[in-house]
Amino acid sequence: MIYDYLPVSMVDYPGKIATTVFISGCNFVCPYCHNSQLIRLKKTVRSEAEFMEYLNKRKNLIDGVCITGGEPTLWDGLYNFIKDIKDLGFSVKLDTNGSRPEVLERLLNDDLLDYIAMDIKAPKNKYGLFAKNNEDIERIVKSINLIKNSGIDYEFRTTVNDKILGLDDFTSIADLISGCRRYVLQAYKYSDGVLDKDLCGEKQCDVEFLNEIKEMLKDKVDEILIR
Numbered sequence: 001m002i003y004d005y006l007p008v009s010m011v012d013y014p015g016k017i018a019t020t021v022f023i024s025g026c027n028f029v030c031p032y033c034h035n036s037q038l039i040r041l042k043k044t045v046r047s048e049a050e051f052m053e054y055l056n057k058r059k060n061l062i063d064g065v066c067i068t069g070g071e072p073t074l075w076d077g078l079y080n081f082i083k084d085i086k087d088l089g090f091s092v093k094l095d096t097n098g099s100r101p102e103v104l105e106r107l108l109n110d111d112l113l114d115y116i117a118m119d120i121k122a123p124k125n126k127y128g129l130f131a132k133n134n135e136d137i138e139r140i141v142k143s144i145n146l147i148k149n150s151g152i153d154y155e156f157r158t159t160v161n162d163k164i165l166g167l168d169d170f171t172s173i174a175d176l177i178s179g180c181r182r183y184v185l186q187a188y189k190y191s192d193g194v195l196d197k198d199l200c201g202e203k204q205c206d207v208e209f210l211n212e213i214k215e216m217l218k219d220k221v222d223e224i225l226i227r
């Protein structure tokens with residue numbers, strides 16, 4: 001279900017002025033999760049009806065809607081929610097951890113997505129730090145291939161915390177996403193909401209480390225961005 005929405009965002013949807021809507025509930029337990037209050041939460045601050053009413057009134061000001069979480073693909077109402085947004089003429093970007101490829105496939109088949117941002121948490125051998133079961137880890141690869149072949153705009157992205165991921169891990173990640181259009185490296189930043197403070201630490205990831213990864217992977221993907 002919808003938890004809440006940010007009326008205007010200039011940073012959540014590349015190239016667009018967007019509204020960002022947060023869906024509660026997640027099947028992962030990423031140690032650095034900033035939205036950890038959303039993982040188990042089952043409550044709504046502003047309802048779907050309020051959100052749709054807001055969108056209806058902002059047709060001339062907002063280009064698109066970024067749907068994030070939590071993990072939006074776990075929500076039964078996601079398909080109809082996106083359909084309603086598309087019917088109003090907005091572009092839709094979906095943020096996902098990639099654990100529900102069948103949901104992505106249905107949305108892609110019905111032309112309901114314009115942009116997907118999928119997190120690549122780690123190489124497969126370290127996904128156990130993030131996902132709670134092996135089935136979810138196996139589904140990640142299926143989602144990567146679906147997205148690469150989707151024909152829509154997309155990015156894969158990794159939050160980089162050098163206490164969790166080393167340079168070797170990025171060689172393995174590159175094998176997973178090799179040939180992809182866009183890969184984004186996001187520096188880990190500490191906040192009070194971080195799920196596992198002991199594992200993640202309080203130090204922000206060094207930009208030199210991000211540049212080192214970027215240099216190492218430059219021949220594997222079309223474009224690498226540091227955010």
Ligand code: SF4
Pocket residue numbers: 026027028029030032033034035036038039069070071097
């Ligand atoms: S996928 Fe990870 S970072 Fe995203 S909401 Fe779930 S636990 Fe948090």
